[in-house]
Amino acid sequence: MDKKKLDLFFNPGSVAIIGASENPDKVGHVIMQNYIDVGFSGMIYPINKNAKTVLGRKAYKNIKDVRSKVDLAVIAIPVEGVSRALDECGSSGVRCAIVVTSGFSEVGRDDLQDELTRISNKYSMPVLGPNCLGVMDMRSRVDTMFLPTFKLDKPKIGGVTFVSQSGAVGSTVLDMISHEGFGLAKFISYGNAAVIDEVDILEYLMHDDNTKVVLFYMEGVKRGREFIDTVKRFTQIKPIIIAKGGTTPDGSKAAHSHTASLAGSATAYEAVFRQFGLIHVNDIDDLLSYGKIFDTEGVANGKRVAIITNGGGTGVLATDALYLNGLELAEMSSDSKAKLEKVMPKIVNVRMPLDMAGDADDKRFAAAMDVVTNDKNVDMVMVIALFQTPGADSRVAATLIHYKSNSPKPIVVVSPGGNYAQVHNQMMEGSGLPVYESPSSAARALKALFDYSEYIRNTRDIYGKGIKKGK
Amino acid sequence: MDKKKLDLFFNPGSVAIIGASENPDKVGHVIMQNYIDVGFSGMIYPINKNAKTVLGRKAYKNIKDVRSKVDLAVIAIPVEGVSRALDECGSSGVRCAIVVTSGFSEVGRDDLQDELTRISNKYSMPVLGPNCLGVMDMRSRVDTMFLPTFKLDKPKIGGVTFVSQSGAVGSTVLDMISHEGFGLAKFISYGNAAVIDEVDILEYLMHDDNTKVVLFYMEGVKRGREFIDTVKRFTQIKPIIIAKGGTTPDGSKAAHSHTASLAGSATAYEAVFRQFGLIHVNDIDDLLSYGKIFDTEGVANGKRVAIITNGGGTGVLATDALYLNGLELAEMSSDSKAKLEKVMPKIVNVRMPLDMAGDADDKRFAAAMDVVTNDKNVDMVMVIALFQTPGADSRVAATLIHYKSNSPKPIVVVSPGGNYAQVHNQMMEGSGLPVYESPSSAARALKALFDYSEYIRNTRDIYGKGIKKGK
Numbered sequence: 001m002d003k004k005k006l007d008l009f010f011n012p013g014s015v016a017i018i019g020a021s022e023n024p025d026k027v028g029h030v031i032m033q034n035y036i037d038v039g040f041s042g043m044i045y046p047i048n049k050n051a052k053t054v055l056g057r058k059a060y061k062n063i064k065d066v067r068s069k070v071d072l073a074v075i076a077i078p079v080e081g082v083s084r085a086l087d088e089c090g091s092s093g094v095r096c097a098i099v100v101t102s103g104f105s106e107v108g109r110d111d112l113q114d115e116l117t118r119i120s121n122k123y124s125m126p127v128l129g130p131n132c133l134g135v136m137d138m139r140s141r142v143d144t145m146f147l148p149t150f151k152l153d154k155p156k157i158g159g160v161t162f163v164s165q166s167g168a169v170g171s172t173v174l175d176m177i178s179h180e181g182f183g184l185a186k187f188i189s190y191g192n193a194a195v196i197d198e199v200d201i202l203e204y205l206m207h208d209d210n211t212k213v214v215l216f217y218m219e220g221v222k223r224g225r226e227f228i229d230t231v232k233r234f235t236q237i238k239p240i241i242i243a244k245g246g247t248t249p250d251g252s253k254a255a256h257s258h259t260a261s262l263a264g265s266a267t268a269y270e271a272v273f274r275q276f277g278l279i280h281v282n283d284i285d286d287l288l289s290y291g292k293i294f295d296t297e298g299v300a301n302g303k304r305v306a307i308i309t310n311g312g313g314t315g316v317l318a319t320d321a322l323y324l325n326g327l328e329l330a331e332m333s334s335d336s337k338a339k340l341e342k343v344m345p346k347i348v349n350v351r352m353p354l355d356m357a358g359d360a361d362d363k364r365f366a367a368a369m370d371v372v373t374n375d376k377n378v379d380m381v382m383v384i385a386l387f388q389t390p391g392a393d394s395r396v397a398a399t400l401i402h403y404k405s406n407s408p409k410p411i412v413v414v415s416p417g418g419n420y421a422q423v424h425n426q427m428m429e430g431s432g433l434p435v436y437e438s439p440s441s442a443a444r445a446l447k448a449l450f451d452y453s454e455y456i457r458n459t460r461d462i463y464g465k466g467i468k469k470g471k
Numbered sequence: 472m473d474k475k476k477l478d479l480f481f482n483p484g485s486v487a488i489i490g491a492s493e494n495p496d497k498v499g500h501v502i503m504q505n506y507i508d509v510g511f512s513g514m515i516y517p518i519n520k521n522a523k524t525v526l527g528r529k530a531y532k533n534i535k536d537v538r539s540k541v542d543l544a545v546i547a548i549p550v551e552g553v554s555r556a557l558d559e560c561g562s563s564g565v566r567c568a569i570v571v572t573s574g575f576s577e578v579g580r581d582d583l584q585d586e587l588t589r590i591s592n593k594y595s596m597p598v599l600g601p602n603c604l605g606v607m608d609m610r611s612r613v614d615t616m617f618l619p620t621f622k623l624d625k626p627k628i629g630g631v632t633f634v635s636q637s638g639a640v641g642s643t644v645l646d647m648i649s650h651e652g653f654g655l656a657k658f659i660s661y662g663n664a665a666v667i668d669e670v671d672i673l674e675y676l677m678h679d680d681n682t683k684v685v686l687f688y689m690e691g692v693k694r695g696r697e698f699i700d701t702v703k704r705f706t707q708i709k710p711i712i713i714a715k716g717g718t719t720p721d722g723s724k725a726a727h728s729h730t731a732s733l734a735g736s737a738t739a740y741e742a743v744f745r746q747f748g749l750i751h752v753n754d755i756d757d758l759l760s761y762g763k764i765f766d767t768e769g770v771a772n773g774k775r776v777a778i779i780t781n782g783g784g785t786g787v788l789a790t791d792a793l794y795l796n797g798l799e800l801a802e803m804s805s806d807s808k809a810k811l812e813k814v815m816p817k818i819v820n821v822r823m824p825l826d827m828a829g830d831a832d833d834k835r836f837a838a839a840m841d842v843v844t845n846d847k848n849v850d851m852v853m854v855i856a857l858f859q860t861p862g863a864d865s866r867v868a869a870t871l872i873h874y875k876s877n878s879p880k881p882i883v884v885v886s887p888g889g890n891y892a893q894v895h896n897q898m899m900e901g902s903g904l905p906v907y908e909s910p911s912s913a914a915r916a917l918k919a920l921f922d923y924s925e926y927i928r929n930t931r932d933i934y935g936k937g938i939k940k941g942k
Binding site: 030102103107145146149150151152153162165167168169171172173174175176178179217219245246247248249250251253254255258280282283285286310311312313314315316317319320321322323324329345347349351353355356368386387388389390398417418419420421422437438439440441 | 524575617618621622623624634635637638639642643644645646647650679684688690714716717718719720722724725726728729732750753754756757778781782783784786787788791792793794795818820821823824826829857858859860861888889890891892895908909910911912929932
């Protein structure tokens, strides 16, 4: 696979939409409208055999009629016409194509899908799909998704790239990512993988500087050996968080019926995931929950976690959560304790978890953050900021953001609650502080970060040799 | 403990606020303002030795100066004055009291706390606290919480009662409950339990018709044997979902430092929880997640779960989640399959999980719900409604609400996503359909419901004899 050609999917100079239409119910209409809405800077060529114009642009009866160079064709026409259209793209010099249309091997029509593979090879034209949503690139503003914007919030620009075999999981997780407020680099829905598969995509993303962490939903792997080889090198450079559908016997049957994937034995996959540093989650909520800590936090040098809280009960639950997740409650140095004894009011018992009481304000949070981020006995920090308490307000959020920007240690915030808490959570998330709804979900994310950091420390001399370290 | 006196906390005819103040920074100010804001229908007597009026009401120098009957006194003055004020309440015939003030056994002042117990006994006057937030009753509109309303959303009226030993966990979970959109009956924060403890509260709630399910955060039990005896009878009538802080060695130490609770061995508690039908969760998010299914759903007759989805990948993850939680994917009857074959489009493979494809609209959802809610092979239903897909809109939500109202089978909805999804989630939650963010969280809640149903089936002849079944 030519890497440069894969790049074209995300940065095309021009795009043809085969099946573009004035009818808002048509997929081709929504895709074209999205290109216009996001302010795509390249040429857009609608292809429609019956229309003179589509959405105010000159329409072409056939891709062959477009005289200029077309980098990317998005094919969204009924299944019967797809292979012919794809062949016409190839013969017209289109450089790559996305087949959105479904009705191929996922419904037993392997013959139709094989035809797409054959055409792609014939013209050396990379093809994504069929049965997929295509791609989104937050920087180039390419967006081939056929979902209207009112149904789907679009994320802001960031370092997370999401790869999904399933279109539905793809759009849902994108919508969740926007709602959570963290930033996206790219989105790739690859569907049945007639040509471009998970290995090609990972090889490409490994060297994509905009991608800091990959979230991956998959049901099965086509090229097992190559997948392992790629993953082994990939995880030395950046993390992959993977949700694999079909890890149980019942789920495996369901996956086969869904994308015709041979989901494989759960045990075999689990072993591979662990051995090669893939971070495995069971569901989409953890995909997001882990995604945000890897997007914003660096390396965890150890598993000793300081807990700072303005609510005693939540501190107790957090301590339980660390223990249940195999992390350790940090023991502050005597120097740190002495410093805190000086600044904290008498009712505060200076020990871990540090319960600063319900009237803790930004100054008390600042004093505690100052001490724990500088304590050599502390590897990571979990701050529980309950915004329902009298002392917690926007200054507390600003204080936490300040210490986040000035400390290399991983810091997570636990802030559950309603509107007042949510406003502050968005403020903190927007400044790169990962926020969680419970001590347990924060502890799980910290554990994933620690495990990955350990993996890299233990394997870089084995798998990491000769790999140029990413940023 | 006299049951009728405990009822007075929630339905007082008159209330005195000792420490009521014009100064908005004072706890007594916020409590009094809350009474006024919620439109409390009884008399309110502010007690303040320096003021003539507080918030426009005539103030009294001392509780003794109030000539009329006072049902409830809320004491929110510095710790030094509390026992004297409580004694004056007793001698003036006040019928019950809440001590909001902290600074008692949680900071080692057992002597001060014992004094409160002694005064309570002397006058046979039930006392809640000290070191607590008091109570909230959604029907009588009593609200002794000293948190301003802009920081804390207030829940709507419903069947969930939340009992919390910790004030901070209490206010945070209340705020989360409002945000989730499910309804509250009562809230009780009991703090150090100088007089009224967890046993008294459960004995009272057992026969409170407005309470359908109890959520409980506790760190330790004072009267172990009585607690077990009460719980054994309680769980035969309605469920208790319990989050216990300090179940791990580290957490237990933290709990001791927080509420001076002897958290006890995790294994011992776990054994008691399991044996007597308590539903145990590790964190506050699961407290809510389980709370809403018990609030709205009835009994699970078995563990066979039908999955209906408009996204194939999510159906695969849901199938995995059932398996991982010890539930079973239902196998539809041949009759059901025949019915579905007739109404579903050809692309839909009629089997479980039922993937109705991304263009499924309300009619397709209705056809599927009609079949599975009437299939004898189905005990519970998990509907995955991805509102990002082209076919899903408000009619789909309305359809699910319709089938919920017309079927005795437990039904849960999985609907992850941003604004468009959230609007519909609120619509469904408001009509008593529990909505979850992921297949895993829905599966865990269904499992808890099934386990509790099984517990009742297996124990009602042992523990349930002679107990009048609650509604």
